[in-house]
Amino acid sequence: MANDLFNSFMTGPDEQGRFGDFGGRFVSETLMPLILSLEEEYEKAKTDDSFWAEMNDLWTHYVGRPSPLYFAERLTDHLGGAKVYMKRDELNHTGAHKINNVLGQIILARRMGKTRIIAETGAGQHGVATATVCAKFGLKCVVYMGAHDVERQAPNVFRMRLLGAEVVPVTSGRGTLKDAMNDALRDWVTNVRDTFYCIGTVAGPHPYPAMVRDFQAIIGKEVREQMDAAEGRLPDTLIAAIGGGSNAMGLFFPFLDDKEVNIIGVEAGGKGVNAKMEHCASLTGGRPGVLHGNRTYLLQDDDGQILEGFSISAGLDYPGIGPEHAWLHEIGRAKYVSITDVEALEAFQLCCTLEGIIPALEPSHALAHVMKLAPTLPKDHIICMNMCGRGDKDIFTVAKALGFEMGNFG
């Protein structure tokens, strides 16, 4: 089935950057030349062995790839059904999958002769990964972060500053991730000559969604090899949490043409996918519109105003979703579900005590869906979930949600 060119799910996007009705390049005239030169450079790099040799060297020695594929034996026994494997991307340098992509974009920036890197960040994970790689290469780094998030995510703000980055609090709009991304785009058009915009997920105008996916696809490529070594076959079901959708696209993409593999994305259901929009489930609770240069499913009100959404997990509260997911949803190749805060918190605790792994709240959403699904499946069914981040950053949030007093650490 794989590589059947006439029936492949892996050939997108088209030349305009579209995945079906989604994606594209909705940008101002001033941004267009920047996007086009980035696309040209990326197209060159994609088939350049020296580019991938540099990536592989840094993935191995700086990030710590390949990340292990781990059979979660006690969790599997506890759930009493399908065999559960975890792809351990939380063991990467900086504690999540974000660095896979940042490395690719910054190597590209260096090839383009850019000396100043800008990024947007919500919870701060992408900002920390970007500040880290900029320090490693001696590049100037400016991170746009909503003023509201700067307050909520103080430890990551300090990390970025330790790493030598400038953090710019964004007060426009509601001072969250969406506004930070708008300000980063504005910075880019005013600093055309020396600046490279490093986007943190499979969003933004073409070629970002495809480029970020290609960098994150190392996750799924490794899973194919590692699962073959462990079980001698492909997994039956893949499950990953979705904010913008980059860790999920990275796991899913190399399996899209293996039609027998079930693919499930898990959105943040917050307090429940309800009319009050106290969730971040863009696909299960939103509708199509244009944001940040591409057409996709968005959380919006009746007038098309973008809504902020709500989730216990700051890394999942992006009001949109990568356009390739919107397309996979519409054609039915992947299925999308949502998990509430309460369910994610339960999964978080179970993972700590059964596996000795403190997961980030984002993959706790994926794990919560594994907990629903595994008991309904036979013992020879193999599930692989992406453990895309570690939970150190979330312990204060979890303590608060569970009613623990953290004393002076709060």
Ligand SMILES: *Cc1c(COP(=O)(O)O)cnc(C)c1O
């Ligand atoms: C940023 C982040 C996410 C959400 O981003 P995606 O692009 O959807 O992967 C999920 N998990 C972790 C650990 C993150 O840091």
